[in-house]
Amino acid sequence: MVQKIVHDWATGKIYPHFQFVFSFKFRDLNTLNCSINLSNLIVVFYPYLRNALDYIWKNPERLLFIFDGLDEFKSKIDFADNCTEQQHKCPDPDVRCKVSDIVYSLIQHKLLPGCSVLNLQPSQFLSGFLMELLEREDSVRSVVYTFPHLTIQEFVAALAQFLTVAPRNIVKLLSEAHSATDGRFEVFLRFVAGLSSPRSARVLEEFLGPFPNETTCRVIDWVKEEIKRQAGNTWSEFGKRSLLNTLHYLFESQNPALAQQTLGSVETLSFRGLGLTPIDCAVLSHVIRWRFGLLHGTVISRIGECQIPRARRSNPASGLVEPLRLLMLPTSFSRDYEFPM
Missing domain, CATH: 1.20.58 (Methane Monooxygenase Hydroxylase; Chain G, domain 1)
Incomplete structure (x- = not known):
């Protein structure tokens, strides 16, 4: 999913407002056991950007950070505003701290205010391709994604x-x-x-x-x-x-x-007094088919503008084919509907 997001961004399909997208896997971040600053973290995974960092940090609103696999991260991140003071110590890209502190500070906009952060985990429904269903709304204070x-x-x-x-x-x-x-x-x-x-x-x-x-x-x-x-x-x-x-x-x-x-065991489905739409009738048609196991040879009778099956079923005891009285429909959708089963 992360690869798709990055690929679609790189090809101009999504997020044209972002100038840089940085993707990290928590699985890889687990290998960093020492304190580190954000600048060095970028260099570790994107060494070709070493000489461009000063330029990159000038426009944090053009940056998207993606952290993938939150459930695999060994360190604890408290996303609440009242978390411990230890997770407030990364106000600058050159300040050394724990990786968990960097992630927290980015999310809380204590580090690079204005940047966007996306944490992905299996139980998070705003994952991968679903991000493409969102629309970005910018305001002076924050960025909000809404459904179109x-x-x-x-x-x-x-x-x-x-x-x-x-x-x-x-x-x-x-x-x-x-x-x-x-x-x-x-x-x-x-x-x-x-x-x-x-x-x-x-x-x-x-x-x-x-x-x-x-x-x-x-x-x-x-x-x-x-x-x-x-x-x-x-x-x-x-x-x-x-x-x-x-x-x-x-x-x-x-x-x-x-x-x-x-x-x-239901003998009658009664919808007397309800106005049934064509979609309602189609649903009832399928439900009645399933109720009697009608898969082949079912005759559809068009009554008014509602298609409901008239059918026959075999009686195992007598070996005869008995008619099924599945419907009594008027010509208008706004009158009585009752389906003897």
């Missing part, structure tokens, strides 16, 4: 849940988000459910490492319990909307087996 689109922010927030080593509160977090009546967390929850799919996670795991199996299992279990709970609570509009949203999570998980487990 809310959807990207929701995705990164969901991804962060899978990059946490001990996701003890993931179920509580999901339940609280799902209980919001204004739907502000729906996109986030759909992303979380989608990332529980091995197929979806596989591509990201190539860059970020394997997702904790504990997190994936807890997300799947949460979706399963929510579907069971919501399926019998459709007497109110809020209950129907909650069930529909939960079925969206099921769809994003791409888990047919989970659909059969959770909806196997």
Whole structure:
């Protein structure tokens, strides 16, 4: 990831405002057991810049320092403002101190105020390629990176849940988000459910490492319990909307087996009084297919503008093919929807 950042910067794709980018691996910094100043540290890893340091230090706002592998660093760095006085002793690039003090002083802007620092570790969601999704906003006092689109922010927030080593509160977090009546967390929850799919996670795991199996299992279990709970609570509009949203999570998980487990005993999915969008109908179509294990030979009937499968299934006991009454749809999206299962 660090190599990609540096390469894209060098080729002018990202961060054109930075004149110099210095990349360090904490694994390499562990070999420096003596006190050192920042100037000498640069010379150790970038010896060809020895004679240019005075020029480089004149414009700290044009500098980006990347420290990779924070979890591998043997020394402790206290990033809090109230840390020990020992980590306040690097106000100048020529002052000798511990490597941990240099890193701390750069981050706290006690050394080279105005420079930017990026610490990377496996559990940090602002890692590598995700930095390209951020926009830089400069002000007189600080530099802030923001997301150009809310959807990207929701995705990164969901991804962060899978990059946490001990996701003890993931179920509580999901339940609280799902209980919001204004739907502000729906996109986030759909992303979380989608990332529980091995197929979806596989591509990201190539860059970020394997997702904790504990997190994936807890997300799947949460979706399963929510579907069971919501399926019998459709007497109110809020209950129907909650069930529909939960079925969206099921769809994003791409888990047919989970659909059969959770909806196997459900006789009717009722959305009477809700206005279903084409996307809602597509989700219901897939969920119903999974519920009955319909993989081949399913006939899609177009009713109004909503595509929901009409299908037949075989009865193992009689050897006959029985019709499945999966839908009763009007021609308008704003009326009654009830799906006998």
